[in-house]
Amino acid sequence: PAVAMIGLGYIGLPTAAVVARSGCRVVGIDVSSRVVETINRGRIHIEEADLDALVRDVVARGLLQASLSVVPADVFVIAVPTPTGEGHAPDIDHVLAAARSIAPVLRKGNLVILESTSPIGTTEKVRDVLALERPDLAFPRPGSDGADVSLAYCPERVLPGHILAELVGNDRVIGGMTPACSAQAREFYKRFVEGDCVVTDCRSAEMTKLVENAFRDVNIAFANELSLLADALDMDVWEVIRLANRHPRVNILQPGPGVGGHCIAVDPWFLVHSAPEQTPLIRTARNVNDGKVGHVVERATAMIEESKGPIACFGLAFKADIDDFRESPALAVAERLADRFGERMLICEPFISELPETLAGRGARLATATQALEQASVALLLVDHSEFRGISAAQLAGKRIYDTRGVWPRLPLDG
Numbered sequence: 245p246a247v248a249m250i251g252l253g254y255i256g257l258p259t260a261a262v263v264a265r266s267g268c269r270v271v272g273i274d275v276s277s278r279v280v281e282t283i284n285r286g287r288i289h290i291e292e293a294d295l296d297a298l299v300r301d302v303v304a305r306g307l308l309q310a311s312l313s314v315v316p317a318d319v320f321v322i323a324v325p326t327p328t329g330e331g332h333a334p335d336i337d338h339v340l341a342a343a344r345s346i347a348p349v350l351r352k353g354n355l356v357i358l359e360s361t362s363p364i365g366t367t368e369k370v371r372d373v374l375a376l377e378r379p380d381l382a383f384p385r386p387g388s389d390g391a392d393v394s395l396a397y398c399p400e401r402v403l404p405g406h407i408l409a410e411l412v413g414n415d416r417v418i419g420g421m422t423p424a425c426s427a428q429a430r431e432f433y434k435r436f437v438e439g440d441c442v443v444t445d446c447r448s449a450e451m452t453k454l455v456e457n458a459f460r461d462v463n464i465a466f467a468n469e470l471s472l473l474a475d476a477l478d479m480d481v482w483e484v485i486r487l488a489n490r491h492p493r494v495n496i497l498q499p500g501p502g503v504g505g506h507c508i509a510v511d512p513w514f515l516v517h518s519a520p521e522q523t524p525l526i527r528t529a530r531n532v533n534d535g536k537v538g539h540v541v542e543r544a545t546a547m548i549e550e551s552k553g554p555i556a557c558f559g560l561a562f563k564a565d566i567d568d569f570r571e572s573p574a575l576a577v578a579e580r581l582a583d584r585f586g587e588r589m590l591i592c593e594p595f596i597s598e599l600p601e602t603l604a605g606r607g608a609r610l611a612t613a614t615q616a617l618e619q620a621s622v623a624l625l626l627v628d629h630s631e632f633r634g635i636s637a638a639q640l641a642g643k644r645i646y647d648t649r650g651v652w653p654r655l656p657l658d659g
């Protein structure tokens with residue numbers, strides 16, 4: 245089949261490339277002319293392992309091309325951002341705009357798939373938008389047969405850094421508007437997915453995606469709460485979690501400076517927003533994780549006030565070995581510390597060549613890990629990038645240390 249991928253971001257581009265590799269002709273549509281031009285040159289605009297070689301190959305073979313405008317196709321896949329707005333309310337404007345953009349080229353027999361993480365009920369809203377724009381076509385409704393166009397919600401669930409492997413290997417939830425829609429969508433995913441393609445209805449699929457990320461957020465919040473408790477009692481949270489996880493039915497995730505990225509820090513709000521009264525735990529987990537930044541700033545400030553000389557901050561990204569700074573707690577901590585101590589701060593971040601203005605403007609300087617370790621009297625680990633994991637006890641000796649990720653060797657001087 246001919247496939248149109250709407251949105252060529254962190255999910256859309258790798259998915260388009262993998263679908264193209266399976267032998268489909270794919271046209272990727274994006275609103276950014278820079279993105280379209282980059283891909284048509286066989287290049288990529290995001291950082292993701294092995295994606296550059298794959299895109300170069302499928303573009304060279306004529307299987308993938310990018311375009312600013314929507315073209316007719318057999319399958320339309322929508323993978324556009326769904327941010328939160330005022331009061332953490334979900335914003336599905338990009339999804340509805342994508343639906344409007346494909347409406348004019350829709351034909352009988354087409355399949356429309358929504359992959360964007362979305363509040364429960366969004367696929368039905370997409371259907372209503374399409375039905376309004378195309379009164380000449382019959383769209384599916386649960387419990388009735390005979391639609392001209394099929395519609396399904398099939399959430400992406402790939403981990404940044406491992407996207408290409410997980411796109412193929414992970415199980416996939418296929419939520420059709422009707423069983424016939426599910427069957428058609430399943431056939432599409434079977435072309436490139438080696439994991440199981442499990443069929444359900446679209447609302448269950450929408451909720452499943454949100455639940456997966458909320459589960460992880462709640463588990464990390466538990467770990468972060470334990471880290472506050474351990475700090476209050478002057479204990480080592482990493483040691484306690486490591487030991488507790490030796491129990492066959494306990495699996496606690498790792499504390500850190502907070503939860504970042506555009507998924508786990510955002511999606512649980514979609515659930516809270518759809519039933520605020522019923523979701524105190526999910527909301528509290530969000531607040532615990534967001535609150536961790538303040539705790540780290542407070543503890544680091546106390547340590548910095550007791551010392552003189554440069555302060556080294558290791559990492560700004562939202563997690564290890566990633567060039568993504570969206571909702572990054574590490575960046576938030578560094579910015580808040582820079583308000584008071586900017587002139588003393590040396591920032592190590594292997595994924596940037598220039599500091600953001602929020603830090604540079606407050607006097608902070610970019611440094612290599614070696615430079616920072618030579619000069620600093622306080623070392624603050626915010627992101628466990630591979631490069632920082634290798635820092636030795638000898639390199640840290642004589643400094644005040646705050647390791648928010650629990651990866652550095654423990655020293656007697658540990659804060």
Ligand code: SAJ
Pocket residue numbers: 361400401402403404456457460464497498499500501502503504505506507508562563564
């Ligand atoms: N984090 C911790 N402690 C941990 C694990 C993570 O503090 O033990 C922090 C990270 O440092 C980071 C944040 O959580 O700031 C999120 O990182 P992550 O690696 O947990 O997840 P993401 O946001 O990169 O990707 C998640 C994944 N969801 C799940 O694992 C349930 C991925 O499979 C989803 O596809 C993705 O969200 C998405 O797009 O929704």
